[in-house]
Amino acid sequence: MNNLQFEALLNATLSPQLIKDYCPNGLQVEGRKEIKKIVTGVTASKALIEQAIKFNADAILVHHGYFWKGESEAIRGMKGERIRQLIKNDINLFAYHLPLDIHPELGNNAQLAQLLDIEVQGGLEGHPQSVAMFGTLQQETTGAELAQRIATVLNREPLHIAPEFADKTIRLVGWCTGGGQDYIELAALQGMDAFISGEISERTTYSARELNIHYFAAGHHATERYGIKALGEWLAEQHGFDVTFIDIDNPV
Known part of the structure; x- marks a missing residue:
């Protein structure tokens, strides 16, 4: 499926337009056009991106993505490194925050x-x-x-x-x-x-x-492990995507 069609499918399911959020929901970093293999996880951390690279994923789908209200707009430091890895490996990043909560x-x-x-x-x-x-x-x-x-x-x-x-x-x-x-x-x-x-x-x-x-x-x-996991399972069962949920340990 085309990455913009994939975003439209997620938007139709999660209806992000109905709720005011603290970040953009949907496609946050654009990668390759065709999406077949997806890695899901709670947060788009460096560790999750590294796992997605190992899995040769076309897209990462998370609950906590980037570009939060009030944070610096500059793409540098930790955020710069994460985004560089996504772009370098041509991986799409999709994130849904409050729409996935509710x-x-x-x-x-x-x-x-x-x-x-x-x-x-x-x-x-x-x-x-x-x-x-x-x-x-x-x-x-x-x-x-x-x-x-x-x-x-x-x-x-x-x-x-x-x-x-x-x-x-x-x-x-x-x-x-x-x-x-x-x-x-x-x-x-x-x-x-x-x-x-x-x-x-x-x-x-x-x-x-x-x-x-x-x-x-x-x-x-x-x-918040279980919403993104359920969304990935729905994408696999109902739409035939190859989806792997990766739980990066976080004690908080």
Whole structure:
């Protein structure tokens, strides 16, 4: 498939035009015209690019690409080296940030809910493009039990901040993968028993305690592996591409 046709296919699936983002979504660095072999990963790091070169990939498809709002426009240093390698090896770079977070089937939030056996009820912000979600567990559970479930599923021990009343059980859950910790107040105001995100800030600890809500920081990378993986699997199954997901270790 032509690289611009490939971008159109992804845009039709992920609808980036419907959400305001912090970076351009779609084709960020143009390479060879024909795309057959794709490497997917969470972040377009140097290590992922090196793996894509070894696989002789035509394209890299990631959640975290380049050209973020507020960063320097200069193509130099670390960014310059990454982009040089892409251009030198004629590899296309495609990136989808918030559109991949919110997709109702392939998205990071949807995939995390499936892994943790949470029944999705809707968007925490009350509209279809909500970046944070909420849902219910099949059975009421304790904070320790949910922490263990997260650790088992993501292969990463979460940081659990218990509320002031630590014996509070959990049935209603809000979540936002990646850097979604500041949705915790909205989750508490809407009656959630717990909130899960990837990252935690210093202020989040006090919010959890004072708002009487369990909080779980499960890792930015760990919570966002599964959307890009699902998107790659969809491209392979539905459109016949040769797709390899490469998980570059990241403890954050």
